[in-house]
Amino acid sequence: MRGLAGIWRRSIQARVVTSTILLSALVISLTGWALLRDVASGLAESRRTAAISEARSGFEAAQARLDAAVETEPGTQSQSLTQMVDSLTSARGARRTYELVLQGPLATAGGQVPVRSSAAILPDALPRDLANTVKSKAGTYWRYSKLGLLGGKDREASVVVGSQLRAPGTGDTYALFYLFSMADQQSTLDLVRRALLLGGLAMVLMVGGVAWLVSRQVLDPIRMARRIAERYASGNLEQRMHVSGEDDIARLSTSFxxxxxxxxxxxxxxxxxxxxxxxxxxxxxxxxxxPLTTVQMASEVLYDSRKRFDPQTARSAELLKGELDRFESLLSDLLDLSRFDAGAAKLALDTIDLTQVARDASKDPTIKRKGIKVKVIGADEPAVVEADIRRIDRIVRNLMTNAAKYSGSDRLEIEIAQNDDCVSLAVRDFGVGLSGDETNRVFDRFWRADPARTQGGTGLGLPISREDAQLHGGSLVAWGEPGEGSEFILTIPKPDGSAATPALTSVYA
Known part of the structure; x- marks a missing residue:
């Protein structure tokens, strides 16, 4: 069942062919049922009309025989009626299309009504309501019924027609019933049913084959387009679709x-x-x-001698030193990015404890100057990984510095969690937060969430931090909600583990 469900999900052709077969089977079944019902109704009506006409002729002949009889003794009259049943039965040729049942006289002293029949018919073969109607009043009446014979296992569909007969000599009444078999009509109906079944099955198979052929003609170019698109996704841009003809598929191939x-x-x-x-x-x-190194050396000389300058010159030396430090930091970031792009970045691996990194980051002077309270969670047990301490420390300090500068939060949380495969370190603030689009763009180079909140940043800290995390085989992801803060989760694999499943889940996930 799973395999069939997979084929149903993946294959348009399977869905088209299956749906076409099911719908055509439903339509053909409903049409066949309606036709079969009409045919059965027509056959039954035709047989009923012929049976009533033939039975009336038989009733008139039987009544005429009773009218012509001169015997008045019941015994002699009973013998005459028996001969009448035998003669009426044998008068229609060798192949009988009906059976006769004669009941009477109906009014007897013992309550038992004599029954004579042309065949070994079961006692309950006559419909009870029809027999009661015929016995109670004059006229010709009919019913559909099942004809059963003694010793037989099956009952045949039949038309039962009954009427009263009156003996003029004695005044006794008799009930005469004609039982017309509908075996021929049933055979015809079975033949029609088989023909409809085989024809419908052939029609469904033909429609399914046509649907398969048509869907294949339409889907083959689409499958080719899918395979070529997959090659495009893998970097092979030289593939092209074959264009044949001038139809819609050909125009689609040309456009593709x-x-x-x-x-x-x-x-x-x-x-x-x-x-x-x-x-x-x-x-x-x-x-x-x-040249920056040279200028930096000169600025340090001026900065160290600023006390001998006038206030304006001293302030200029301080500003020069600060801007040169900022420029050197930007230059260092650009060099790191160029190494990442060139694939030349290398790791100096060492055994480090992320809990110690978190405690050191919580004591950052920038955080203290801004009066931000930092809470470290999960640092009770060592969280040891093989990593480059310089890069890991840079990641954590970038996250802390960004939270202090841009979040507007007065408190931060650093949480450590680990499992058998990896260690996660999360930095969470409770400030302005991030929207859904910003959580994806925050790692773009030179991108800033809100220029109005910019405080001299370059927009390279988080991109470099993500590159550092990926260089370790780990990941750095961001979560957040506007007005509720943001959270950055760094995941580093353990020496024998995998970073596929972070040990820490964000509260915003």
Whole structure:
């Protein structure tokens, strides 16, 4: 069942063919049922009309025989009626299409009504309501019934027609019944039913085959487009669809090829731009390193001698030193990004305890200057991983600094959790928070959530932190709700574990 369910979910052709077969089977079944009902009704009506006409002729002949009889003694009259039943039965040729049942005289002293029949008919073969009606009043009456014979297992459908007979000599009344078998009509109906069943089955199979053929003609180009799209996704942009004819599928293939060519051109252009940008950043960062070092040395000399300057010059020396430090930090970030882009970033692995990293980060001077209270959770047990202490410390301090600068929160929480595979460190604030789109864009380079809240940041801290986390085989994710704060979760795998399942789940997840 799971395999069939999988085929149903994945295959459009299977759904189209199955739905077509089921719907056509339903329509054909309803049509066949209606036709079969009409045929059965027509056969029954035709047989009933013929049976009533033939029975009336038989009733008239039997009544005429009684009228012509001169015997008045009951015994002699009973013998005459027996001969009449035998003669009426044998008068229709070798193949009888009906049976006769004669009951009477109806009014007897002992309450037992004599019954004579042309065959070994079961006592309850006559419909009870029809027998009572015929006995109670004159006229011709009929019913559909099942004809059963003694020793027989099955009952045949039949039309039973009954009427009263009156003996003029004695005044006795008799009930005469004609039982017409409908075996021929039943055989005809069975033949029609088999023909409808076989024809319907053939029609369903034919419709299913047509649906399969048509859906295949339509879906084959779509399957080809899917396979080519998968190759595009894997980086192979040279594949093209085969165009044959001028129909809608051919136009779709042409449009698909044009789209692929346009994508290939755009991707190549973006790749070239990306390579140029990376090269530019790398070259500029390296070229600026030497003059920056010289300027930095000169600024330090001026900064150290600021007490001998006038206030305006001393303030200028302080501003120069601060901006040069900020520029050096930006240059360092750009160099790190160029290493990540070039795949040249390396780890200096060592055994570190993330709980100690969290405690050290909670004592950051920036946090203390802003008067933010920091609570460390889950630091009772060591959380040991193999990592580059410089990069891990940079990640945590970036998260703390961002929370202090941009969140507007007066308290922070650092939580440590671990399982058999990995260790997670979360930094949560209770400030302005992040929206759903911002949680994805917060790791974009140079992106800032709200320029009005900017306090001199470069927009590179979080992108570098995510690159550092991924370099360790871990992850860095962000969660948040507007007005309720935000949370950043760093996950680092243990030496023999996997970071696929974080040890800590965000309260916003």
């Amino acid at each position: 090829n044009q789209m692929a060519a346009s994508l290939q051109s755009q991707i190549r252009r973006l790749e070239n731009l990306s390579r140029l940008q990376q090269r530019f950043v790398s070259d500029v960062s390296h070229e600026l390193r030497t």
